[in-house]
Amino acid sequence: MAGGEAQSVRRIAERDLHTFTTHLLVRVGLREEDATATADVLVASDVRGIASHGMARLAYYVLSLENGGIDPRATPEIVRESATTAVLDARHGMGHPAGIRAMTLAIEKAAAHDLGTVTVRHSNHYGIAGYYAMMALERDMIGISMTNTHPGVAPTGGRSRVYGTNPIAIAIPTAGPLPFVLDMATSAVPYGRLEVASRRGTSLAEGWALDADGRPTTNTDAALIGMLLPLGGAVITSGYKGYGLALAIELLSAVLPGSLYGPLVHPMADGSSPSDLGQFFMAINVAAFDDPTSFKERAADLLRLVKDSPRADIDTEILVAGEKEQRATETARQLGVPIEEPVAVVLEELAARYGIGSPFTGAWATVPIAPAREAGE
């Protein structure tokens, strides 16, 4: 849920951005198929307006690939499997290709047996959770995806970072103009929101963060060296619910497959230690429960009823999950994908370091080292 920040952006065609990203990752050491899969997810993030999880993270991935935290040539392996389930060992490689393979497998299992669940161990950051959940949509399936992340959030009643922003995504097909795509961190806000406040010099809302001593704070600097609060904020506003959801996600996505969990996960640093994160993917075949056309019509009807209900503010539309990102996608495809200026500068630095041209020169349209798949739509 990024976007809305008034700052200078450069726009670039989705295909060019995808080609650049793939090319760069191949130079850093990835196999082309893994570079392509990673670019699919990263570009989809920027296309959907989730600027924090796309190109903004490319430098961190490159650092981790350079410093050994991520193995560029890892080959994920299925270490346990049944008709409906599997455990995939990502072997400390990139999280994105492992995630795509795991979700693809979950969907295949659901196609054959109505339900499929695949967990991933020894993995890394996998970008936006929503990408994987959305893979189920074109098969008329419901997709669910979740991951643990580096510690950054306090439990209710605590004053240290014991678990991460642990996102969950749920994608549900509808007959309407847009699917339902919930893709949310279980912290009150993501770290990016603190960084935005820091750049702008504004203070935070109550319920977002604690200072390093565990006291509620609206001071941005104090929060940045402190920790985030779970969704719901303080106890009085039911922060224990966000905390409970986050721990459920930690148990399903990290403890179940056998990855590091909670405070045992290393903090994000110089990219030299494997993150050893875990993920959980599920596909549910709608056809097992009802005729998909009928289900999708009712789903669209529910969303329409909610959207058409009375507005608190006549000028402010009621949105449903995924709608904002759908609009960002339409804009990105018309005008180009927006890259915030500081990120654009980093991309040019990476390009220079690896001896490939700037992605913003327009030259990329003529250098298709790999065909750009339609990313996550």
Next chain:
Amino acid sequence: MAGGEAQSVRRIAERDLHTFTTHLLVRVGLREEDATATADVLVASDVRGIASHGMARLAYYVLSLENGGIDPRATPEIVRESATTAVLDARHGMGHPAGIRAMTLAIEKAAAHDLGTVTVRHSNHYGIAGYYAMMALERDMIGISMTNTHPGVAPTGGRSRVYGTNPIAIAIPTAGPLPFVLDMATSAVPYGRLEVASRRGTSLAEGWALDADGRPTTNTDAALIGMLLPLGGAVITSGYKGYGLALAIELLSAVLPGSLYGPLVHPMADGSSPSDLGQFFMAINVAAFDDPTSFKERAADLLRLVKDSPRADIDTEILVAGEKEQRATETARQLGVPIEEPVAVVLEELAARYGIGSPFTGAWATVPIAPAREAGE
């Protein structure tokens, strides 16, 4: 998450409360097996300290059974089934026996095929979501349960009741002294919290509710004729996440099985209209992913790491989901199940109306019309 309210309670032995409830429901027209199943869930709620969902609702169930909203003799029927999935039609009977049957079926399917999901259509209130999720624990499975409810919550940006408090429960077995049992409404607070504030004459916290015009309010009376906010509260504190979760639950538990959904669900009134709610149950076999003993040890380790992390307030323990309810259970089994005085009076009125003795006389220990199962533990 009830409890903590200082008010007069009467204590009653769990077994007596179960026998009374079963007996009453048989008098109202339920088959003994359905009455027993319903008593299992309702008593477990009071035992776990969730006073809002146990005996406090008995009068509403009786009213609905008397007025035709719930069919006391309904026989649920499986209307669609595969190896891993089923759809159960509750035929407008009690939600509790239908829920137990559906979750039992999901567990059987998971025992055979590692995953099982059963949805229920044309159902009613099913009590605490956690009861069903916890049924999976003794089989070393992960249980998930969710339901839609009567409209009472505004969507982000809206000013009308378009969906309910839509709870979700996730139960995960551990090797430690307690399982992980998250059981939460996706609204900021439940209605019961407004009623408590009303009785006490206190005001509400910000982020709980809107008045009838959709304006944020901390006035209890205004909120009671207004509506609840989703978990997260206002937009600034990410209320759209709670709203998104609630809609996902509405889609999975009501739209998927083919029940009424969103604002189409009738408001709770005189119990003469079928509620036509829906539920979603899932069981995940841990053994498909890892040796259950090993998984449960890691799960217990995560919970211990979180609980032993530094406290914000040295005198206030860090709890994990289900711990408060576990303690309430221990107390209830030592001292008796606490029934708040106004609810106790209602139980005596119901007993008198149906010509059975007061549950508080102690006579029940000698009237075992049905054996009391261990409820939900």
